[in-house]
Amino acid sequence: xxxxxxxxxxxxxxxxxxxxxxxxxxxxxxxxxxxxxxxxxxxxxxxxxxxxxxxxxxxxxxxxxxxxxxxxxxxxxxxxxxxxxxxxxxxxxxxxxxxxxxxxxxxxxxxxxxxxxxxxxxxxxxxxxxxxxxxxxxxxxxxxxxxxxxxxxxxxxxxxxxxxxxxxxxxxxxxxxxxxxxxxxxxxxxxxxxxxxxxxxxxxxxxxxxxxxxxxxxxxxxxxxxxxxxxxxxxxxxxxxxxxxxxxxxxxxxxxxxxxxxxxxxxxxxxxxxxxxxxxxxxxxxxxxxxxxxxxxxxxxxxxxxxxxxxxxxxxxxxxxxxxxxxxxxxxxxxxxxxxxxxxxxxxxxxxxxxxxxxxxxxxxxxxxxxxxxxxxxxxxxxxxxxxxxxxxxxxxxxxxxxxxxxxxxxxxxxxxxxxxxxxxxxxxxxxxxxxxxxxxxxxxxxxxxxxxxxxxxxxxxxxxxxxxxxxxxxxxxxxxxxxxxxxxxxxxxxxxxxxxxxxxxxxxxxxxx
Amino acid sequence: xxxxxxxxxxxxxxxxxxxxxxxxxxxxxxxxxxxxxxxxxxxxxxxxxxxxxxxxxxxxxxxxxxxxxxxxxxxx
Numbered sequence: 001x002x003x004x005x006x007x008x009x010x011x012x013x014x015x016x017x018x019x020x021x022x023x024x025x026x027x028x029x030x031x032x033x034x035x036x037x038x039x040x041x042x043x044x045x046x047x048x049x050x051x052x053x054x055x056x057x058x059x060x061x062x063x064x065x066x067x068x069x070x071x072x073x074x075x076x077x078x079x080x081x082x083x084x085x086x087x088x089x090x091x092x093x094x095x096x097x098x099x100x101x102x103x104x105x106x107x108x109x110x111x112x113x114x115x116x117x118x119x120x121x122x123x124x125x126x127x128x129x130x131x132x133x134x135x136x137x138x139x140x141x142x143x144x145x146x147x148x149x150x151x152x153x154x155x156x157x158x159x160x161x162x163x164x165x166x167x168x169x170x171x172x173x174x175x176x177x178x179x180x181x182x183x184x185x186x187x188x189x190x191x192x193x194x195x196x197x198x199x200x201x202x203x204x205x206x207x208x209x210x211x212x213x214x215x216x217x218x219x220x221x222x223x224x225x226x227x228x229x230x231x232x233x234x235x236x237x238x239x240x241x242x243x244x245x246x247x248x249x250x251x252x253x254x255x256x257x258x259x260x261x262x263x264x265x266x267x268x269x270x271x272x273x274x275x276x277x278x279x280x281x282x283x284x285x286x287x288x289x290x291x292x293x294x295x296x297x298x299x300x301x302x303x304x305x306x307x308x309x310x311x312x313x314x315x316x317x318x319x320x321x322x323x324x325x326x327x328x329x330x331x332x333x334x335x336x337x338x339x340x341x342x343x344x345x346x347x348x349x350x351x352x353x354x355x356x357x358x359x360x361x362x363x364x365x366x367x368x369x370x371x372x373x374x375x376x377x378x379x380x381x382x383x384x385x386x387x388x389x390x391x392x393x394x395x396x397x398x399x400x401x402x403x404x405x406x407x408x409x410x411x412x413x414x415x416x417x418x419x420x421x422x423x424x425x426x427x428x429x430x431x432x433x434x435x436x437x438x439x440x441x442x443x444x445x446x447x448x449x450x451x452x453x454x455x456x457x458x459x460x461x462x463x464x465x466x467x468x469x470x471x472x473x474x475x476x477x478x479x480x481x482x483x484x485x486x487x488x489x490x491x492x493x494x495x496x497x498x499x500x501x502x503x504x505x506x507x508x509x510x511x512x513x514x
Numbered sequence: 515x516x517x518x519x520x521x522x523x524x525x526x527x528x529x530x531x532x533x534x535x536x537x538x539x540x541x542x543x544x545x546x547x548x549x550x551x552x553x554x555x556x557x558x559x560x561x562x563x564x565x566x567x568x569x570x571x572x573x574x575x576x577x578x579x580x581x582x583x584x585x586x587x588x589x590x
Binding site (some may be wrong): 423 | 524525526528529539542545546547548549550551565566567569570571
């Protein structure tokens with residue numbers, strides 16, 4: 001037995017077992033584990049040559065591809081941690097992230113870097129993959145140097161930063177360590193008996209925690225990662241074609257696309273005969289569409305997973321092993337092993353009776369280290385366990401309202417605040433309001449609500465005259481990523497106020513969800 | 515019909531000129547979020563329902579291919 005400290009240990013073992021096995025399939029290209037290791041190590045050597053110390057954040061600004069996979073691995077090889085950035089995100093938002101996190105370097109290509117070249121601080125070193133000379137020393141020579149770099153890393157050091165929406169207009173960078181990924185991997189492999197034959201249909205953008213999990217499965221279980229190109233996300237039929245072509249047997253998706261596939265009745269045309277396991281997480285999967293999947297793929301194991309990024313992927317799960325009526329919601333189930341769930345009422349007392357609502361809080365190895373360079377937000381969400389007065393122990397407060405049902409399963413009820421899950425992204429509606437009213441000053445007063453049925457972000461605003469929708473979309477699109485741009489706009493002379501004189505958000509929320 | 519389609523497109527992506535002859539998908543003028551909005555708007559505007567197997571890049575690359583797609587559903 002040896003001590004498990006660094007995720008690269010898993011990858012090294014996998015490479016020695018399966019050097020020739022295909023690790024990544026990216027359109028008509030592929031890379032085996034041995035290729036991937038070589039590329040990752042060369043990237044790591046470049047990081048070392050740039051005199052970047054260990055345990056520093058390094059950004060990756062690339063399309064999801066073989067390159068993004070070996071860049072992330074390379075950063076880990078160098079004893080640093082990766083922060084993936086979305087190339088579609090407006091430069092303004094990337095600027096906010098870079099100012100907050102100050103990565104030591106950014107890995108990109110000379111073409112892709114162009115869109116953000118003007119906003120990169122001088123202190124950030126650039127590693128452009130297409131401009132690197134590949135005449136590095138052989139892998140055997142750099143291997144030892146890189147091992148030495150990693151020797152000082154401990155398992156509570158970060159492995160990555162994942163950014164998530166924050167109400168003040170700047171995303172929060174969640175710092176996840178190596179240990180919490182080991183924890184989630186162990187649970188996954190033990191619970192689902194995964195062997196070394198997984199072929200994953202990878203649809204999540206590289207900024208999602210799901211992608212980081214897929215990366216971990218690649219390292220730990222020699223799983224093959226099939227890149228499903230982002231531009232196909234709108235064309236589910238094309239995606240299903242790719243799944244059949246590569247005999248994908250595992251999916252970990254957000255329900256948005258699965259709902260589209262169900263509504264388009266595409267599983268009548270695509271039989272997906274290789275598929276064995278489907279996980280979904282990130283938002284509520286309507287049971288009607290879930291049942292469509294279940295009835296078309298009766299042999300597949302479906303699991304509903306739940307959890308915010310701050311506890312490393314997911315903390316509860318429900319393997320759906322019985323029929324559930326369309327009108328019944330899917331439970332989020334039970335805590336994952338080595339995780340404890342507390343449901344706390346308004347007075348921070350534990351709720352145990354069925355039907356009583358409370359906030360879901362998490363205790364365990366899975367907890368993130370906090371938000372990068374943000375002690376206030378960290379202190380507000382990662383707090384002392386109120387049920388433990390004897391010694392320091394942190395829990396994470398999710399802000400999600402849940403209850404137990406009669407069978408002791410946890411049921412999701414809603415949010416405490418203004419956060420919604422939209423197209424798989426955690427979206428703080430307050431951030432959109434903040435940008436429209438304070439940053440861009442497009443309107444004086446407005447409120448954003450979410451239409452749950454139509455999945456539409458809706459703006460109600462006060463103005464003497466109608467503001468053209470294209471103007472809204474163009475301006476907001478300069479600051480916020482596309483999925484955060486409101487789809488529906490309503491102008492009013494005067495917004496409804498509550499008794500305190502504040503805009504009556506609840507009224508508009510009810511209005512769009514009638 | 516052409517004008518209506520162009521109008522929908524210009525609401526979704528005001529910064530682009532959709533009257534040219536490049537392929538909207540290949541040129542990156544429409545991404546996956548836009549397609550979702552476009553399909554919804556076309557269904558509402560022309561009062562029909564697009565079959566999932568028809569939501570493929572070939573049918574949304576140009577105004578002509580969208581008109582052809584509508585024709586397939588008897589929308590003229």
